[in-house]
Amino acid sequence: MSGKDKRVKEIRNKLNELEKELKGTNATFFEDLRGYLITSSLFYEELDVTEQTYNVCVDLIEAQENGQTAQEYFGKDSRKLADSMIKNFKHASYREVIELILLPVGIYWAITFISNFATKGALKINILEYLLIALLSVGMIVIVFEAVHKSIYLSENNLLRKSKVIQFIIGTIFFSCIIGTFVAISVFTPPVWIVKFLYPSDVILMLTIIAIFLGWIIIGKKRELYSITPFIILMAAVGIAQRIPAVLTIVGANNIKFLAVGAAIIGFLINIVWGRILIKKMARK
Known part of the structure; x- marks a missing residue:
């Protein structure tokens, strides 16, 4: 620091x-x-x-x-x-702006990379997909900040300020659109610039990125990111498991996709619950 x-x-x-x-x-x-x-x-x-x-x-x-x-x-x-x-x-300063931009971009890149790693077969990195995700993540941060900024001094009679239900609905729709856009980018981005990593280089790369990312979170005491660590670890574990022949034989090649979906759901649920607990603690402080 x-x-x-x-x-x-x-x-x-x-x-x-x-x-x-x-x-x-x-x-x-x-x-x-x-x-x-x-x-x-x-x-x-x-x-x-x-x-x-x-x-x-x-x-x-x-x-x-x-x-x-x-x-x-x-x-x-x-x-x-x-x-x-x-x-x-x-x-x-330009350095501070770049660091601010790189934070959300790095987080979403890490999530995308780990999700790609957890899929069956060789690890493939679509450079165009990562560029689009970077643009979307920066745009999302700017929109969220601007929306919250503009909403603070709304009139007392404004429904958006008065109703928690309306705030929840709008927030849910917004983040659903963001998630939908991320999924669409992942599914529909054409394979223009593809970088492929074969076993065991993909596992070594995965473990290196995980170590750097978790080390940065823990050593830097990035408490706001603690809740996302279970998702990262679970998805990485699925990716590594499906690349080890002995584990793949035990689990079954056709069951890996169910394992990946289960890991993603559990990781996101932990993220949501842990995140809410963290927000409540911050509010009390």
Whole structure:
């Protein structure tokens, strides 16, 4: 973890503790403001966004102690305040933007690679498929950030803000479309640029990528990615099993596909349950 990342984490922890002191409408005001600023920061310097958000919280607590509300101290239009702050944010460096883009791309590439590895036969990498997945994963992140950003200051009477059911339905439809698009890319991308790996080079490559990926998650304490590790391990295990003749004889060549589907379902279920538990813990903090 770089010095800047440590500084961001330190300020964020202080901010989380400080925010607990806000009461009533002040807490609501700051919660909306903070969410709006964070979801605008996709291409802004995270340290600058965190520091300025922290400063606003400090000022608001001081105002609260003097008997003022957030609306009295900052004005009734908190979105106007947020937009004025965003204009002054420092833009992220090209390196930070590239790292931000590579994170979702790398995750979806890893999932795609492991899924390809778990299929029967020689491991085949379709370069065009991976390029399309990279474009889709970046586009998905931008859309999600922008959608959450725009939804924060919707009017109180807006159905999207009022109804959890509508939020759930729209979210489900969106992510179903994303999953459907990923599947369509996987199934229909023409075999233009194919790289083939034969046994045992495919197993060695798989184990190397798994070790790097899991090492990066564990050593880097990427807790938000812990929930995806069971899926990765299970799918990799299926891929390795179907490439070992002795195991293939025991399981049966025709049963490997059922093993792969079962591993994928179990992995995703663990991911969903674990992810929900993690989100609840983060919310409590």
